[in-house]
Amino acid sequence: MRSFVALAALGVLGAVLVVAVTGLEPFGHYPGPYGDVLAKVVPDERHTGQLVAATVFDYRAFDTLGEEMILFAAVCGCAALLRVLRSEHAGEGAPGRPVPSFAARAMAAALVGPVTVLGVYVIVHGHLTPGGGFSGGVVVAGALLLAYAGGQGLRLRRVGSITLLEGTEALGAAGFLALALAGLIAAGTLLKNFLALGTSGMLLSAGTIPVGNVAVGLEVAGAVALVFAEFLEQALLEDPE
Amino acid sequence: MTFLQATCLVVVALLGTLVVFTRDPLRQAAVTGIFGLGLAALFLAVQAPDVALSQIAIGAIVVPVLVLLAMAKIREHDE
Amino acid sequence: MSLLAYLVAVWLFVVGIYGVVTSRHLVHLVMCLSVAQASTYVLLLGIGYRKGGQAPIFGDIPTSTPVVDPVVQALALTDVVVGATVSALLLALAVQAHKRFGSVDPDELNALRG
Numbered sequence: 480m481r482s483f484v485a486l487a488a489l490g491v492l493g494a495v496l497v498v499a500v501t502g503l504e505p506f507g508h509y510p511g512p513y514g515d516v517l518a519k520v521v522p523d524e525r526h527t528g529q530l531v532a533a534t535v536f537d538y539r540a541f542d543t544l545g546e547e548m549i550l551f552a553a554v555c556g557c558a559a560l561l562r563v564l565r566s567e568h569a570g571e572g573a574p575g576r577p578v579p580s581f582a583a584r585a586m587a588a589a590l591v592g593p594v595t596v597l598g599v600y601v602i603v604h605g606h607l608t609p610g611g612g613f614s615g616g617v618v619v620a621g622a623l624l625l626a627y628a629g630g631q632g633l634r635l636r637r638v639g640s641i642t643l644l645e646g647t648e649a650l651g652a653a654g655f656l657a658l659a660l661a662g663l664i665a666a667g668t669l670l671k672n673f674l675a676l677g678t679s680g681m682l683l684s685a686g687t688i689p690v691g692n693v694a695v696g697l698e699v700a701g702a703v704a705l706v707f708a709e710f711l712e713q714a715l716l717e718d719p720e
Numbered sequence: 721m722t723f724l725q726a727t728c729l730v731v732v733a734l735l736g737t738l739v740v741f742t743r744d745p746l747r748q749a750a751v752t753g754i755f756g757l758g759l760a761a762l763f764l765a766v767q768a769p770d771v772a773l774s775q776i777a778i779g780a781i782v783v784p785v786l787v788l789l790a791m792a793k794i795r796e797h798d799e
Numbered sequence: 800m801s802l803l804a805y806l807v808a809v810w811l812f813v814v815g816i817y818g819v820v821t822s823r824h825l826v827h828l829v830m831c832l833s834v835a836q837a838s839t840y841v842l843l844l845g846i847g848y849r850k851g852g853q854a855p856i857f858g859d860i861p862t863s864t865p866v867v868d869p870v871v872q873a874l875a876l877t878d879v880v881v882g883a884t885v886s887a888l889l890l891a892l893a894v895q896a897h898k899r900f901g902s903v904d905p906d907e908l909n910a911l912r913g
Binding site for chain 2 (some may be wrong): 800801803804807810811815816817818823824826827829830831833834837838840841844845848852853854855856867872875876879880883884887890891893894896903910
């Protein structure tokens with residue numbers, strides 16, 4: 480019954496959306512001014528060729544600030560929901576988790592280092608090549624997950640590890656906020672690009688864009704790793720029921 | 721629109737339909753991973769390498785792992 | 800033919816919402832929601848595409864090459880990561896719902912219980 484009503488309603492919605500979509504410019508005929516303005520202006524004004532990074536961390540950095548806060552809030556919610564209640568603590572030994580095979584452990588051990596370096600490379604070169612804080616942060620968190628999959632474990636029983644991840648994420652979020660406020664203090668406008676612009680193509684160029692990349696990379700890596708750690712801690716508990 | 725872009729779009733539409741109509745969550749996790757990779761190929765075909773990188777990292781690393789962990793917790797509670 | 804990208808976006812949205820409405824398992828619901836989210840990325844990037852445009856990164860191409868729109872790419876880029884984190888939050892909700900009420904079927908979770 481419900482699926483019939485859903486189909487009817489969605490049919491109407493789909494028809495309305497199709498009519499709406501025919502009013503857009505045809506695919507491939509991008510009309511708007513902003514892309515062209517950015518392409519003309521950014522290489523001279525910000526000494527960088529990466530227009531997307533310049534948009535995310537400079538021209539539309541306010542949106543990125545909002546997204547950072549959404550990320551932070553979502554991870555806080557996850558941590559609050561998945562907290563281990565006092566009545567749920569497991570015994571000392573890890574409950575029945577099978578030891579991974581030798582091949583899995585060898586591959587994971589071999590790949591953790593290169594993947595971390597790759598992630599850090601993607602974060603730091605965000606203003607020169609595709610990538611940046613968001614993608615690189617997830618790759619670094621993936622390296623942590625690889626360590627877990629290889630059997631080394633994240634030592635979840637000890638509080639220290641979760642605190643480290645929480646600290647990293649908070650540092651990233653606070654770092655981005657501090658960058659915004661520093662722009663306000665140093666140059667009078669929130670999130671203004673106030674550092675030296677340097678030469679285009681060098682690692683230290685484009686002012687605050689690489690700094691913003693690192694802050695976002697720290698936060699995303701901390702956030703994703705924290706979510707993994709919370710889920711793993713929950714999934715490995717033995718329910719005393 | 722090039723042939724590559726048209727193919728990527730059709731593949732993405734098919735994979736999306738498959739994701740919705742796979743009811744078992746474990747199988748759906750695998751199909752979601754493939755859907756993510758198809759999306760990444762589409763993003764590359766429309767000249768968006770940043771978005772494609774993020775999508776590959778998220779859709780292949782984060783989403784399937786989270787679904788599997790959630791299912792492990794739910795399954796363990798059932799037994 | 801020039802509308803294919805937008806039509807695929809509409810289709811993904813409608814299919815995702817249909818999955819959410821007729822779902823019987825909270826985890827299945829979360830993944831259908833992510834399909835609906837993917838439709839917005841397809842629509843955004845479809846709007847920003849320019850025929851013959853290159854990727855908006857002037858690493859080794861001259862700065863006078865026509866490029867596709869970087870603003871929609873910036874929107875989609877942050878959205879992908881944040882959307883996945885919100886999906887993680889929803890999965891955490893599903894796990895807790897199962898723990899408290901014993902069921903992950905949305906139809907059985909319809910009473911407000913403390």
